[in-house]
Amino acid sequence: MDVLVCLKRVPIAGGTFLLTPDNRNIETKHLGFGVSPHEENAVEAGVQLVEQMGGSLTLLTLGPTDSEEQLRAQLAIGASRAILLETDGEDWDPQATAAALVDAINAEETKFDLILFGAESADSAGYQIHVRVAHALNRPIITNVKAMTIADGIAKCERVVGSERELYEAPLPAIVTVRDGLNIPRYPSVPGRIQSRKKPLDIKKAEPRVPKLEKLQLTVAPSNSKGAEILGEGEAAVPALIEVLKKIGILA
Amino acid sequence: MILVLVDHDRGVIDPLSLRALTAARKLSGDVQAIVIGKDGAKVAQEVGEYGAKVLHVATNAQLTDYTPMASGRALLQLVQEIKPEAVLAAGSPRGNEQLAHLAAFMDLPMAAECSSIKIGNPHQVTRARWAANLYEEALVHADLLIATVLAFSVEAEAVGGSAEVKEFEVKLEPADTMVKVLGRAGESKGGGVSLTDAKVIVSGGRGVGGPEGFGILEELAGLLEGTVGCSRVVTSSGWRPHAEQVGQTGTKVAPDLYLACGISGAMQHIAGCKNSKTIVVINTDPEAPILGYADYAIIGDLHKVIPALTAAVKAARG
Ligand SMILES: Cc1cc2nc3c(=O)[nH]c(=O)nc-3n(C[C@H](O)[C@H](O)[C@H](O)COP(=O)(O)OP(=O)(O)OC[C@H]3O[C@@H](n4cnc5c(N)ncnc54)[C@H](O)[C@@H]3O)c2cc1C
Ligand SMILES: Nc1ncnc2c1ncn2[C@@H]1O[C@H](COP(=O)(O)O)[C@@H](O)[C@H]1O
Numbered sequence: 001m002d003v004l005v006c007l008k009r010v011p012i013a014g015g016t017f018l019l020t021p022d023n024r025n026i027e028t029k030h031l032g033f034g035v036s037p038h039e040e041n042a043v044e045a046g047v048q049l050v051e052q053m054g055g056s057l058t059l060l061t062l063g064p065t066d067s068e069e070q071l072r073a074q075l076a077i078g079a080s081r082a083i084l085l086e087t088d089g090e091d092w093d094p095q096a097t098a099a100a101l102v103d104a105i106n107a108e109e110t111k112f113d114l115i116l117f118g119a120e121s122a123d124s125a126g127y128q129i130h131v132r133v134a135h136a137l138n139r140p141i142i143t144n145v146k147a148m149t150i151a152d153g154i155a156k157c158e159r160v161v162g163s164e165r166e167l168y169e170a171p172l173p174a175i176v177t178v179r180d181g182l183n184i185p186r187y188p189s190v191p192g193r194i195q196s197r198k199k200p201l202d203i204k205k206a207e208p209r210v211p212k213l214e215k216l217q218l219t220v221a222p223s224n225s226k227g228a229e230i231l232g233e234g235e236a237a238v239p240a241l242i243e244v245l246k247k248i249g250i251l252a
Numbered sequence: 253m254i255l256v257l258v259d260h261d262r263g264v265i266d267p268l269s270l271r272a273l274t275a276a277r278k279l280s281g282d283v284q285a286i287v288i289g290k291d292g293a294k295v296a297q298e299v300g301e302y303g304a305k306v307l308h309v310a311t312n313a314q315l316t317d318y319t320p321m322a323s324g325r326a327l328l329q330l331v332q333e334i335k336p337e338a339v340l341a342a343g344s345p346r347g348n349e350q351l352a353h354l355a356a357f358m359d360l361p362m363a364a365e366c367s368s369i370k371i372g373n374p375h376q377v378t379r380a381r382w383a384a385n386l387y388e389e390a391l392v393h394a395d396l397l398i399a400t401v402l403a404f405s406v407e408a409e410a411v412g413g414s415a416e417v418k419e420f421e422v423k424l425e426p427a428d429t430m431v432k433v434l435g436r437a438g439e440s441k442g443g444g445v446s447l448t449d450a451k452v453i454v455s456g457g458r459g460v461g462g463p464e465g466f467g468i469l470e471e472l473a474g475l476l477e478g479t480v481g482c483s484r485v486v487t488s489s490g491w492r493p494h495a496e497q498v499g500q501t502g503t504k505v506a507p508d509l510y511l512a513c514g515i516s517g518a519m520q521h522i523a524g525c526k527n528s529k530t531i532v533v534i535n536t537d538p539e540a541p542i543l544g545y546a547d548y549a550i551i552g553d554l555h556k557v558i559p560a561l562t563a564a565v566k567a568a569r570g
Contacts, residue, residue: 013382013385013519014518014519014541015516015517015518015519015541015544016519016541017382017385017386026386037484037488037501038501093361094361094362095359095361119345120348122382123381123382124381124388125364125365125380125381125382125383126362126364127345127348127349127352127364127365127400128348128352128355128356128362128364131349131352131353131355131356132352132355132356134356135353135356135357136356138427139430140321140427140430140431141321141431142431143320143345143349144345144349146494156434158437161261161436164436164437164438165436165437165438166318166433166435166436167433167434167435167436167437168431168432168433168434169431169432169434170430170431170432171430179501180484180494180497180501180502181487181494181495181497181501181502184487184488184489184490185488211393212360212361212392212393212394213361213362213363213390213391213392213393214374214390214391214392214393215388215389215390216388216389216390216391217388217389218381218386218387218388218389219386219387219389220385220386220387221384221385221386221387223544225544225545226544226545226546226547227543227544228531228533228543228544228545228546228547228548228549229547229548229549230538230548230549230550230551231548231549231550232550232551233550233551233552234550234551234552234553234556234557235552235556235557235560237550237551237552237557238550238557238560238561238564239564241532241548241550241561241564242561242564242565242568244530244532244548245509245565246568248508248509248529248530249508250451250452250476250508250509251565251568251569252569
């Protein structure tokens, strides 16, 4: 079973955002980086499949040189190797990103049985790169998956709709996009971290294209912060809270 | 003319599609709609009331369930025939996904989750990023605009009217139905109040300290006829099941009371609870970002405040 996971380096944003002076990007001077939660689940799923069935797990990202940091971190969890399609650091539009991923996948000798994606990227949330890759590779795609089993060349997947679960299946080779909650991503072990530094990581230059979805600038959404009324400190504040619960109709 | 993909579940319309219809009507006097599958014809009346003049019903014996690639094929076929200026859908997982298939078939750009749309050459959109904490102004360079409408950016407005129903047969390719729908099952989660229905949610974060710490939250939630929620740190530590996670990648909730205990208030958490009527915080840190979104706060250790609160609620009930 050969699995590929596509992931993306994104800043770890806390409560608020600062923008760069040209308003085109998030100011990341004081931020750390990671990959979006869905993609952590995708890597964990890949590691589990290879543990169970043997084979290989490859990671693929398109991004700035520093994306090596995220690839090494995920290699430490158990992937076999990684491919970095290096950009100049600018965000690429979804069509350009998908085309570069497709070229890289086609250039591989391994014909991946399963390609995993996050349901959407944390930063740009375009909801489409995986669908474009599926079309280009002529593979079935199941999205938003919360549970998955692979057996006899078939992927069986569940997605949640309202209070029900929809069950799907598709023949391999297939593409599956996963959501947070699929599994609990493990932390890298110390030996895992040490090995990750020596695992193969191919760096290829990616040629940009003229964006068809062209970002002009970003704006920060106005905060709807109201500022809480402080009822007091510790247990002493409980009577004040009881009054609030009466006022809002929770207590008679 | 603008074509709107109206989503339905076995003939029951997705309310977000009514918002997408309203967004389309504000851009053009000529709005048509498409539904996938014969059952879709059941929504004709609503679609007309919300401003569409024509409802195209895409039929094929194989279109009995949600099959997004086949939806893309149906959209492609109709777009080539009626040549709209724009195709819109709701900014929901299904809306985004089905339009992504259309965009992939046509190799055209798609702008997801737009809060504003101006049709032109190029088209201008504003779209949500980072769970709508940031917006991106962008140009879409294509004749046909493919975009989804950010859920809460427009209210649905009925205008009265009726839609002429036109059926058409979709010519599917074998690839369109490679994914098979096996069926549906009830949610695996056991009894009790579900997060989306709960009037009271007692939610715990890292500050709860471990799985056993949730006992006092459960007791309080039970007393208030509510349920327990949690932050992502809690689910990714394995303390609680993912079904209880509130937030961008968890569940979006809107209870009367959201009691956030030991939760800092990262924007991805706020994205899931900001529609609560009243937010009350229990946190040791008076600077925690969640105070900015809350109505009331107690500064203190949840392990002391919650048992005291539970006792006081019992006392108040007599
Ligand atoms: C793309 C993306 C999606 C995400 N989706 C979600 C999501 O759906 N839901 C979600 O929750 N998070 C989500 N996150 C994670 C989010 O960014 C935060 O990491 C997470 O919400 C923090 O959880 P927390 O508040 O429990 O922990 P922390 O941020 O560590 O906060 C703990 C809080 O507890 C307080 N505290 C500590 N001890 C006590 C005590 N004894 N009594 C009272 N208070 C105490 C502290 O002062 C602190 O404020 C997402 C992140 C990303 C990047
Ligand atoms: N630059 C990238 N490199 C590799 N994979 C990516 C990249 N951007 C997005 N993806 C993958 O595509 C998914 C959907 O992204 P998006 O269409 O931006 O919402 C993400 O969750 C990732 O798995």
